[in-house]
Amino acid sequence: MGTFFKVLFNIVEEIKEWNCVDEPCSMTEIDKIVFENATLCHICKKPLNEDSVRDHDHRTGKFRGAAHNSCNLNYKESKKFQ
Secondary structure (H helix, E strand, O other), X not given: OHHHHHHHHHHHHHHHHHHOOOOOOEOXXXXXXXXXXXXXXXXXXXXXXXXXXXXXXXXXXXXXXXXXXXXXXXXXXXXXXX
């Protein structure tokens, strides 16, 4: 039983490390054009204003779309495994 809990603890630590990754936003030329021309927040679908930001996946750095700063800060991904 002790070995089981040690292995389980190590798995939990690995998951915590994996979730702490914070890759910077990497944008292709197309992504840059999409961001510059965006008129709607990709999260809430409402018109953007001067507080728009580049929303990206913090694990991969992949650009997701233009978003309101508040929508971006409150965005939560589904934790379901696919």
